[in-house]
Structure formats: C-alpha cells, structure tokens
Amino acid sequence: MGVEGIGASVARKEDKRFLTGKGRYTDDMSVPGMKYAFFVRSPHAHARIKSIDLSAASDMPGVIGILEGKQLQADAIGNIICGWMIHSKDGSPMKMGAWRPLAHETVRYVGDAVAIVVADSLGEARDAAEAVVVDYEVLPAVTEALQALEAGQPQLHPEAPNNLIFDWQIGDGAATDKAIGEAAHVTEITLRNNRLAPNPMEPRATLGIYDSAEDHYTCYTTSQNPHVARLVMSAFYNVAPENKLRVIAPDVGGGFGSKIYIYPEEIVCLWASKKTGVPVKWTCDRTEAFLTDAHGRDHVSTVKMAFDRDHRIIGLKVDTIANLGAYMSLFSSAVPTYLYATLLSGQYAIPAIHANVRTVYTNTVPVDAYRGAGRPEATYLLERTMETAARELGVSPAELRRKNFVRTFPYQTPVIMNYDAGDYEASLEAAMASADWNGFAARKAEAAGRGMKRGIGMSCYIEACGIAPSAAVGSLGAGVGLWESAEVRVNAVGTIEVMTGSHSHGQGHETTFAQLIADRFGIPIDNVNIVHGDTDKVQMGMGTYGSRSGAVGMSAVVKALDKVEAKAKKIAAHLMEADESDIVIENGELKVAGTDKTLPWFQVALAAYTAHNLPPGMEPGLKEGAFYDPSNFTFPAGCYICEVEVDPETGKTEIVQFVAADDFGNIINPMIVEGQVHGGIAQGVGQALLENVHYDPQNGQLITASYMDYAMPRADDLPSFKLSHQNTPCPSNPLGIKGCGEAGAIGSPPALMNAITDAIGNNDLTMPATPQKVWSALNAAN
Amino acid sequence: MAKVKMTVNGRQVGSDCEDRTLLVHFLRENLALTGTHVGCDTTQCGACVVHMDGRSVKSCTILAAQAAGSSITTIEGMAKDGELHPVQAAFKANHGLQCGFCTPGMVMTADDMIRRHGANLDEATVRAELDGNICRCTGYHNIVKSILAAAQEMRAVPQAAE
Numbered sequence: 001m002g003v004e005g006i007g008a009s010v011a012r013k014e015d016k017r018f019l020t021g022k023g024r025y026t027d028d029m030s031v032p033g034m035k036y037a038f039f040v041r042s043p044h045a046h047a048r049i050k051s052i053d054l055s056a057a058s059d060m061p062g063v064i065g066i067l068e069g070k071q072l073q074a075d076a077i078g079n080i081i082c083g084w085m086i087h088s089k090d091g092s093p094m095k096m097g098a099w100r101p102l103a104h105e106t107v108r109y110v111g112d113a114v115a116i117v118v119a120d121s122l123g124e125a126r127d128a129a130e131a132v133v134v135d136y137e138v139l140p141a142v143t144e145a146l147q148a149l150e151a152g153q154p155q156l157h158p159e160a161p162n163n164l165i166f167d168w169q170i171g172d173g174a175a176t177d178k179a180i181g182e183a184a185h186v187t188e189i190t191l192r193n194n195r196l197a198p199n200p201m202e203p204r205a206t207l208g209i210y211d212s213a214e215d216h217y218t219c220y221t222t223s224q225n226p227h228v229a230r231l232v233m234s235a236f237y238n239v240a241p242e243n244k245l246r247v248i249a250p251d252v253g254g255g256f257g258s259k260i261y262i263y264p265e266e267i268v269c270l271w272a273s274k275k276t277g278v279p280v281k282w283t284c285d286r287t288e289a290f291l292t293d294a295h296g297r298d299h300v301s302t303v304k305m306a307f308d309r310d311h312r313i314i315g316l317k318v319d320t321i322a323n324l325g326a327y328m329s330l331f332s333s334a335v336p337t338y339l340y341a342t343l344l345s346g347q348y349a350i351p352a353i354h355a356n357v358r359t360v361y362t363n364t365v366p367v368d369a370y371r372g373a374g375r376p377e378a379t380y381l382l383e384r385t386m387e388t389a390a391r392e393l394g395v396s397p398a399e400l401r402r403k404n405f406v407r408t409f410p411y412q413t414p415v416i417m418n419y420d421a422g423d424y425e426a427s428l429e430a431a432m433a434s435a436d437w438n439g440f441a442a443r444k445a446e447a448a449g450r451g452m453k454r455g456i457g458m459s460c461y462i463e464a465c466g467i468a469p470s471a472a473v474g475s476l477g478a479g480v481g482l483w484e485s486a487e488v489r490v491n492a493v494g495t496i497e498v499m500t501g502s503h504s505h506g507q508g509h510e511t512t513f514a515q516l517i518a519d520r521f522g523i524p525i526d527n528v529n530i531v532h533g534d535t536d537k538v539q540m541g542m543g544t545y546g547s548r549s550g551a552v553g554m555s556a557v558v559k560a561l562d563k564v565e566a567k568a569k570k571i572a573a574h575l576m577e578a579d580e581s582d583i584v585i586e587n588g589e590l591k592v593a594g595t596d597k598t599l600p601w602f603q604v605a606l607a608a609y610t611a612h613n614l615p616p617g618m619e620p621g622l623k624e625g626a627f628y629d630p631s632n633f634t635f636p637a638g639c640y641i642c643e644v645e646v647d648p649e650t651g652k653t654e655i656v657q658f659v660a661a662d663d664f665g666n667i668i669n670p671m672i673v674e675g676q677v678h679g680g681i682a683q684g685v686g687q688a689l690l691e692n693v694h695y696d697p698q699n700g701q702l703i704t705a706s707y708m709d710y711a712m713p714r715a716d717d718l719p720s721f722k723l724s725h726q727n728t729p730c731p732s733n734p735l736g737i738k739g740c741g742e743a744g745a746i747g748s749p750p751a752l753m754n755a756i757t758d759a760i761g762n763n764d765l766t767m768p769a770t771p772q773k774v775w776s777a778l779n780a781a782n
Numbered sequence: 783m784a785k786v787k788m789t790v791n792g793r794q795v796g797s798d799c800e801d802r803t804l805l806v807h808f809l810r811e812n813l814a815l816t817g818t819h820v821g822c823d824t825t826q827c828g829a830c831v832v833h834m835d836g837r838s839v840k841s842c843t844i845l846a847a848q849a850a851g852s853s854i855t856t857i858e859g860m861a862k863d864g865e866l867h868p869v870q871a872a873f874k875a876n877h878g879l880q881c882g883f884c885t886p887g888m889v890m891t892a893d894d895m896i897r898r899h900g901a902n903l904d905e906a907t908v909r910a911e912l913d914g915n916i917c918r919c920t921g922y923h924n925i926v927k928s929i930l931a932a933a934q935e936m937r938a939v940p941q942a943a944e
Binding site: 015021022027121201251285286507672678718 | 800802810814815816817818819820821822823824826827829856857858860861866870873874875877879880881882883884885886889905908909910912913915916917918919920921922923924925926927
C-alpha cells in the first residue's frame with residue numbers, strides 16, 4: 001500500500017489550515033461593497049399575511065433595501081421544489097403545495113421567511129427587520145403527523161386534503177398477511193423515531209454577488225452539492241442560466257444532510273444582490289438554524305413481525321406515518337420511502353414484507369435527509385422489534401438474529417434491494433467477543449451490588465449507500481442521476497490536480513482522494529491537489545451525501561486514472577522503444593519490465609506537453625475525465641453492542657461500553673474511517689439519550705431552539721468507543737468500497753435502547769431516554 | 783462608536799466599532815481574523831474561545847470594549863515560525879478534527895486546560911472540562927485522545943508562559 005497509498009492512515013492534508021485559523025468558510029468571505037442581510041421571519045406557525053408595511057423600516061439607518069415576496073413573484077423567481085416524485089398506491093402523484101422563497105400570502109411554520117433586509121451592518125439590518133410591520137391573521141396550527149391526518153384539523157395546502165402528501169406501499173401485502181395469520185408467534189410494537197435537528201457546527205450562510213457588467217451571479221454557500229444547487233437554481237428557480245451562475249461551496253463546517261438542499265436564502269440573496277446592486281451576505285444564527293434547517297426522522301410506526309415454530313421470521317408488516325413539515329424539501333419524499341422501506345429486510349431472510357407509508361404536512365420546518373436518512377428509521381424499527389421478540393420468545397437476542405441472517409449472496413429481498421456481499425455472522429462474533437458478552441452476567445451482578453441496574457443491547461444494521469444506478473433511481477422517481485464525475489489533470493511537471501464532483505465538509509477528501517493517486521503512481525500526496533466545490537473549476541458533480549463519495553466519487557477518479565495510466569504507458573513505451581504491455585508504473589517511475597530502462601513520471605508528463613516525440617497520431621497533453629454510474633447500491637453492515645448502567649435513584653443512564661464491528665468493504669484510510677464511525681455513534685447516542693425537537697402542540701412554537709434547550713451530545717455524555725472491521729469487498733465498484741459515513745448513526749440508537757430497556761426491565765420507553773423517562777419506566781415496571 | 787485598542791497575537795491594534803460590538807465580531811470583521819468562529823448565540827458551543835490575558839474566554843460573550851487594553855491570543859497566534867503548537871500538532875496526529883469549524887475553540891480550550899492541570903490531566907477531566915465546547919463530527923473520541931497526547935508532549939517540553 002505504501003506509506004501514503006490505499007489502506008494507510010495518512011494524516012490529513014487539509015488539517016493545517018483548519019488548525020491555524022486559515023480555513024475559509026462562507027461567513028469568512030468578504031468582497032468590496034458587501035452588505036449584510038437579515039430575514040424577517042414568521043413568529044407564527046400558521047397565519048395569513050394581511051399586509052406588510054416596510055415604510056418605517058426603510059427609513060432606518062444603514063438600510064440599503066428591503067424586499068418582499070410579491071417582488072420575488074413579479075420577477076418570476078420559482079417555487080422551491082422536491083426532486084423525487086412518489087406516487088400513491090392509487091397511482092396519483094404526491095400532493096405538493098407551493099413553497100415560496102419569501103411567503104406573501106400564507107406562512108406555515110415559525111421561521112418561514114417573509115422579507116429580506118439589506119443594510120450596511122448586520123446590527124442595522126437586524127434593527128430594521130424589527131421595524132418591518134407584518135399584519136398576520138393567525139390560523140390554528142398542527143405539529144404532530146398523526147393528529148394532522150384527523151378530520152377537522154388545520155389544512156396546510158389546498159392541494160393536499162387532510163394534509164396527506166402520499167399514501168405509498170411496497171412489498172406483498174397479501175403474502176405478508178397470510179404469513180402473520182399462520183405464524184406461531186407475532187411480535188407487535190409501536191415505535192416512534194424522534195425528530196432531530198442536524199446541527200452542523202457551522203451555521204448556514206450565503207454570499208450572493210451580482211455583476212451587472214457581465215450579467216453574472218456568484219453564490220458562495222454552505223452546500224454539500226454546489227453543482228446541484230446551480231442546476232436547481234437555474235432550471236427551476238429562474239435565478240440565472242447555468243453559464244451565468246457560479247456556485248462555490250468553500251470550506252463547509254459539517255452538513256449531515258442539512259446542507260444538501262437549496263434553501264430560500266441562497267435564492268433570495270442572489271436576487272437581492274441584483275435588486276440592490278450590492279453583494280449580499282447572510283449568516284444564520286443558531287436559533288435561526290433550529291427554526292429553518294431541515295430536520296430529520298419524525299416517524300411513528302406500528303410493526304408486526306411473524307415467526308414460525310423454529311423462530312424464523314416469516315413475515316413483516318409495517319405501517320409508518322412520516323412528518324414532512326410544512327413544505328416538501330428536496331429529497332423529503334425519498335427518505336421515508338426508497339431510503340427506508342427498501343431496508344426493512346435488514347440482515348435477515350424474510351420471505352414476505354409489506355410496508356405502508358403515509359407522509360403528512362404539519363406546521364413545522366420541512367423534514368429531509370439527516371445522517372442515515374431512512375436507514376436509521378428502518379434499523380431502529382427492526383432491531384427494537386428483534387430484541388422485543390427475543391424477550392417474548394425467551395431466546396438469546398444473538399441466537400434469534402443468527403437464525404435469521406442472510407448467508408448466501410447475492411440475496412434478493414422482497415423490497416427491491418439485492419445484497420451483493422456480506423458476512424453478518426463475522427461482525428456479530430467480533431462484537432460479542434470485543435464486548436465480552438459472556439461476561440455480562442457477572443458484571444450485572446457486580447453492578448447490582450452497587451445498587452446500579454446494568455443492561456446490554458445489540459443491533460445488527462444494514463444500510464444501502466451510493467444510491468444508483470441512475471436509470472434505476474430515475475425509474476423510481478428521482479429527478480437527477482446519481483453518478484459522479486472526475487477529471488485528472490497531470491501538469492507538465494508531473495504534479496496532479498484531481499477535479500471531483502464530490503464535496504468534502506469534514507470527510508477528508510483532500511487526503512483520501514490523493515491517496516488513490518499515490519497508490520497508483522507512487523507520487524507523494526503533496527504533489528496532488530484535490531479540487532472540489534466550485535462550479536467554475538469542476539464541470540459537474542452530484543455532491544456528497546448518502547456515504548457516496550468513496551464508492552461513487554472515488555470510482556470516477558479510478559476510471560479517469562485508468563485513462564491517464566494508459567496514455568502515459570503509451571508515451572513511455574514510445575520513448576523507451578518498448579512494448580506498451582511491458583510498461584509498469586512504480587514509485588513515480590515508468591519502467592520496462594525485466595530491463596533497467598526507466599523514465600521518471602515527470603519526464604513522461606513533460607513529453608506529453610512538449611509533444612516533440614509522441615506516438616504517431618496521439619494528441620498532446622495528459623488530462624482525462626470520467627463519469628461513473630454504479631451498477632448497484634453498496635451494503636455496509638455491522639453489529640453494535642452497548643452496555644449501560646442506570647442509576648435507579650435518578651434514572652440517569654451511563655454508557656459503560658460501546659462496541660462497533662463494521663463491514664465497510666475495502667478501506668482507503670482507516671484513521672478517517674474510524675473518525676466517521678465515532679461521529680456517527682455520537683449522533684446516534686444523541687438521538688437515543690439526549691436530542692429531541694419539541695414543538696408546542698398548541699401553537700407550533702419551537703421550544704428547543706437553542707443549545708440551552710436542545711441537548712447536544714457533549715464530551716462527558718460519551719465514552720471512548722471500541723471499533724473493529726470485518727470487511728468483505730464490495731463487488732460492484734473498482735475499489736471494493738462500501739461507505740462508512742452514516743453507519744454509526746444507523747446502528748447505535750437501537751443498541752442503546754435495547755440496553756436501557758434490558759437494564760430496567762421495561763420495554764416501553766421512547767427516545768430520547770431522558771432520566772425522567774427512564775426513572776418513570778423503571779418505577780412503572782416495579 | 784468607540785475606538786477600541788488591544789494587543790492581538792502580540793500586535794497593537796485599534797479600530798472603531800459600535801458600542802454593542804462583541805469581541806468575536808471585532809476580531810472577525812475589524813481585524814479579519816476569521817479563525818475564531820461563531821457556532822451559537824448562547825455561550826454554549828465554544829467555537830469562539832480565545833485567550834484573554836492568558837485565560838480562555840468565549841469571545842461571543844464579551845464586548846470588544848471590555849477587552850480594551852487586554853492581550854488577546856487567537857488561533858492565528860498559536861503556531862510560531864511556521865511550526866504548529868503542540869496542541870495543534872496533536873490534533874493533526876490524532877485526527878482530532880473533521881470539518882474544522884469547532885477546532886479553533888477546541889485548541890484554545892485544550893491549551894488552557896493543559897496549562898492549568900499539567901501532568902494531572904486524565905480522560906475524565908478532559909471530558910468534564912470540554913463541557914463548554916461542542917463538536918458534531920468527531921464524537922469527541924479523537925479530541926480527547928489529542929488533548930491527552932498534547933498534555934504528554936507539553937509536559938516533556940515545558941512551555942513558556944503566555
């Protein structure tokens with residue numbers, strides 16, 4: 001592998017700038033004449049706008065301009081779209097209500113944008129925003145999905161009667177009902193997957209710059225996928241044609257899904273820059289982020305899992321209601337359908353599965369993909385149900401899982417997915433050994449001696465990453481293809497630039513992508529630059545989400561490298577008068593195998609550009625591009641085991657051990673992969689123990705709108721983690737990569753909840769398992 | 783408006799700012815020292831931690847005017863002569879950062895923590911003292927590892943007082 005090649009834990013190239021304060025995030029950007037924006041937002045969850053009076057605010061000091069939704073509409077700026085069409089089981093298309101970037105008739109959640117104020121300073125913009133007078137007729141609001149479906153509830157959009165967006169199904173309902181009817185045992189459970197705020201530490205920001213001389217727009221923005229932002233802003237929002245719009249996502253401080261979507265603010269700041277004639281910068285504050293960043297999860301599901309006499313699962317029936325908030329965000333429709341219900345087979349061979357999913361409008365901020373996006377919901381549902389079944393059947397949870405594992409590959413599930421490779425037993429064994437599962441009884445007894453309740457829980461997860469192929473997702477309703485592009489530019493002196501459509505916002509692409517080149521050509525990673533995040537530099541790309549950058553983005557780089565290597569070998573063979581098939585590349589040199597003839601890499605690159613002596617008919621230069629469209633999803637899987645102690649006096653849970661055993665396929669940089677797992681587990685622990693978005697059901701006010709009210713995981717909430725890998729290479733991409741970005745957040749919540757319910761002897765517990773809830777459940781059981 | 787003067791990273795600086803200007807905005811907007819970040823509005827996340835007269839403070843919770851006459855060190859002042867400070871080096875070696883946004887505050891907090899506890903720093907203390915710094919990427923695992931490694935390194939090589 002070499003010290004910098006595939007499989008090496010290379011320290012990150014990008015770290016120095018972050019560690020020395022030289023990172024360049026969107027809010028760090030400053031251009032001459034730049035002014036500051038502040039948005040006027042609805043204080044009501046549901047209201048009709050009777051009038052907007054800008055007169056007092058317009059006279060405030062420093063104000064450059066104040067713009068509202070009517071002007072936006074007059075300029076034909078389009079509505080915000082959802083990019084994945086879902087059809088209900090009756091064949092009707094999903095019911096999409098209009099989402100205006102600036103509302104001018106109705107506001108539908110607290111934080112819905114109404115106007116933008118542009119002023120000399122942020123303080124002046126904020127002061128003027130407070131002087132904007134919006135006369136609202138307040139309407140009744142509904143925040144819970146179950147309630148929103150009931151008769152007589154507030155109606156959000158005329159297009160969607162009873163707030164129902166779609167009523168969708170997958171699988172074979174009749175076969176599943178038959179299996180449940182014939183079962184020896186049926187485990188039934190209702191599960192709530194709590195609503196979360198993604199909370200990347202960098203709040204969203206955007207800087208819109210209109211150049212009137214060139215009639216050209218530049219948008220700096222906190223995006224995970226700047227090319228998609230440009231495409232959507234051009235094709236659907238009518239901001240500017242693609243050739244007149246440059247989108248730059250510079251250093252981005254975390255995303256976790258929340259920075260995939262194109263929000264109102266990017267669109268409005270670009271438009272406002274043209275209207276006011278000045279560059280306009282907007283930076284979200286944290287409360288604004290809680291109010292306006294797309295949230296995650298928020299499902300309520302009922303489950304029936306049917307077993308035969310041998311404890312084999314013969315059927316699974318799921319009914320899910322998903323809260324999508326006030327409007328349909330970019331991928332919101334795909335998350336509770338094709339990213340969720342297609343994973344309901346888990347690691348198990350289940351002959352009959354049926355899932356019904358209803359999605360619902362409520363007076364809350366839109367809900368979309370958050371780390372794992374549908375797969376954590378599926379895993380939580382399955383793994384809480386498996387644990388419950390094991391308790392009901394009186395068998396060990398490990399044995400019940402073992403009995404039902406998929407063991408031969410490829411395996412076609414009843415819900416679309418075709419698992420290509422895996423070894424679920426290996427992860428289970430490794431996790432149980434690492435956790436000393438067999439020693440638990442003694443530890444439990446020891447804890448009991450101290451008056452503590454000790455519990456252990458496991459979860460066996462599977463996920464699907466690298467969503468593809470494009471033709472398949474297109475047939476399922478996706479509005480875009482999910483391939484990736486790369487271009488490898490070898491400079492005349494042999495240094496290399498790689499343009500990738502993937503975007504790094506913490507994942508370390510500048511290092512891992514460079515490791516591919518070091519591995520292939522033996523060139524130091526310092527001689528390789530990874531270029532991403534700028535639509536003027538990278539032709540096209542789909543961005544980073546769904547753990548796709550390794551499996552899809554790196555595969556595109558490999559395809560381009562194949563072409564570069566082939567041309568370099570042709571040149572070297574010509575120069576050394578050898579046969580092309582005898583050329584090998586090692587340690588930065590091209591050699592004729594079996595001889596002492598050799599050419600340094602840079603000399604071949606130089607020959608390509610001087611073009612004095614190239615093979616007949618060959619074009620000068622050494623630069624190749626590739627588009628890679630995967631043939632299948634990838635399927636990371638693993639087993640997580642969590643051990644807890646609950647203090648019966650206070651209900652407080654302490655995690656005493658957390659073990660993760662993962663199969664990610666081949667790994668480029670183990671240090672970075674482990675970091676991804678650590679962070680994912682922390683977010684999963686946050687969901688299970690601490691985090692919950694809470695809206696007041698009476699008036700739709702967001703109660704948890706700051707770090708004083710929303711419990712983020714902190715260092716003393718978490719233990720150090722014990723990780724291991726049991727990798728089976730992925731057969732569908734050239735590097736054998738499966739992806740690692742979301743696993744931690746997917747596998748950890750059920751392991752933790754299974755451990756706590758084991759400790760307290762009561763299965764009736766919802767996330768987050770706060771001390772108050774745990775104490776109540778413990779005492780209800782006693 | 784007031785003219786505020788202070789020493790930042792060893793240099794005398796002075797700039798006009800509104801009375802309500804927070805130290806973090808003075809550093810970012812008036813001095814273009816954008817390494818110090820703002821991650822929340824409620825003194826919780828610690829992305830804005832700087833050293834004021836040698837002690838860590840959250841620069842989002844102090845007015846620039848209150849810092850007049852003081853000596854401020856920001857993340858930009860930690861590396862000397864192109865060499866990373868031992869805390870910075872430990873974060874790099876131990877993968878103690880991912881997106882980098884919380885990192886400046888983490889480094890400033892860690893340096894203060896190590897100087898106060900010296901050789902007595904252990905994992906439980908590090909975790910307890912990181913209560914005022916939120917990271918969403920790393921799960922803290924490698925941040926804790928980085929701080930303990932830096933403490934070892936700094937114990938071996940005594941640091942001059944700031």
